Amino acid sequence: MQKIESHACFGGRQEVWQHLSGVLGCEMRFGVYLPPQVALGPCPVLYWLSGLTCSEQNFITKAGAQRYAAEHGLILVAPDTSPRGEDVVDADGYDLGKGAGFYVNATEAPWSRHYRMHDYVVEELPALVDAHFPTTTARGISGHSMGGHGALVVALRNPGRYRSVSAFSPIVAPTRVPWGQKAFGAYLGLDTETWREWDACELVAGAKARLPLLVDQGEADEFLDRELQPSRLQAACEAAGHPLELRLQPGYDHSYYFIASFIGDHIAHHARALKE
Numbered sequence: 001m002q003k004i005e006s007h008a009c010f011g012g013r014q015e016v017w018q019h020l021s022g023v024l025g026c027e028m029r030f031g032v033y034l035p036p037q038v039a040l041g042p043c044p045v046l047y048w049l050s051g052l053t054c055s056e057q058n059f060i061t062k063a064g065a066q067r068y069a070a071e072h073g074l075i076l077v078a079p080d081t082s083p084r085g086e087d088v089v090d091a092d093g094y095d096l097g098k099g100a101g102f103y104v105n106a107t108e109a110p111w112s113r114h115y116r117m118h119d120y121v122v123e124e125l126p127a128l129v130d131a132h133f134p135t136t137t138a139r140g141i142s143g144h145s146m147g148g149h150g151a152l153v154v155a156l157r158n159p160g161r162y163r164s165v166s167a168f169s170p171i172v173a174p175t176r177v178p179w180g181q182k183a184f185g186a187y188l189g190l191d192t193e194t195w196r197e198w199d200a201c202e203l204v205a206g207a208k209a210r211l212p213l214l215v216d217q218g219e220a221d222e223f224l225d226r227e228l229q230p231s232r233l234q235a236a237c238e239a240a241g242h243p244l245e246l247r248l249q250p251g252y253d254h255s256y257y258f259i260a261s262f263i264g265d266h267i268a269h270h271a272r273a274l275k276e
């Protein structure tokens with residue numbers, strides 16, 4: 001592991017690290033915010049999964065999350081959104097390939113060689129983070145858009161591994177909208193039955209644990225009707241009896257201005273569960 005950046009921030013440090021990922025078969029970067037409380041002992045970790053076109057930089061430079069993480073004593077970990085490097089296959093368009101890993105394990109060539117973001121986020125990265133930083137075993141997960149889908153799916157697929165989950169403007173039903181259908185068709189193949197295990201609305205129906213979901217969605221989001229469709233998650237949660245707090249925020253769009261406006265609420269939500 002190599003430290004790429006280190007900045008004093010709200011009494012703690014914002015760092016960027018690079019490492020060779022065995023799961024993804026390439027060099028990867030991630031952001032880690034260490035709050036001032038790490039000087040006193042181990043802290044819980046909140047993982048953040050970013051959306052299409054993002055790297056590890058977008059969240060750490062735009063969301064303003066460090067202020068709240070410093071208040072609550074949470075470590076923040078923000079990975080990249082896909083495998084990277086010259087060896088890694090890419091596609092035309094911002095919604096497939098690099099910057100668009102969709103947090104699934106690809107089964108189809110040529111994607112299956114590197115695109116295994118689920119296992120990277122759930123297995124390899126937490127093991128690395130726990131080995132290098134003063135963490136407790138308490139983990140939460142959140143994210144935005146493609147990363148909101150990632151956070152919901154990762155939490156629902158891995159009961160017991162995360163104590164809290166939330167999402168901003170998530171793609172709640174990727175099997176039913178263009179972004180998800182394009183990515184899943186490439187990464188998972190044409191048998192749409194296999195897609196269902198990567199769709200939050202499908203997973204809610206059969207979830208073994210009923211971890212409450214907190215979701216914020218801007219009503220002026222340019223992707224609301226075509227790609228996001230939060231009413232599908234509301235219907236799935238109602239049918240399954242799964243706890244959901246869905247907050248529709250008038251006037252807010254899909255950008256990090258929206259995330260910055262409500263990230264304090266989300267970090268407080270995670271801190272309540274992670275510091276129990």
Ligand SMILES: N[C@@H](CCC(=O)N[C@@H](CS)C(=O)NCC(=O)O)C(=O)O
Nearest residue numbers: 051052053054058094145146255256
């Ligand atoms: N309008 C964007 C669509 C992608 C987009 O809105 N990405 C969101 C996540 S789905 C984002 O976080 N972008 C980076 C940023 O705002 O910093 C484009 O065409 O590149």
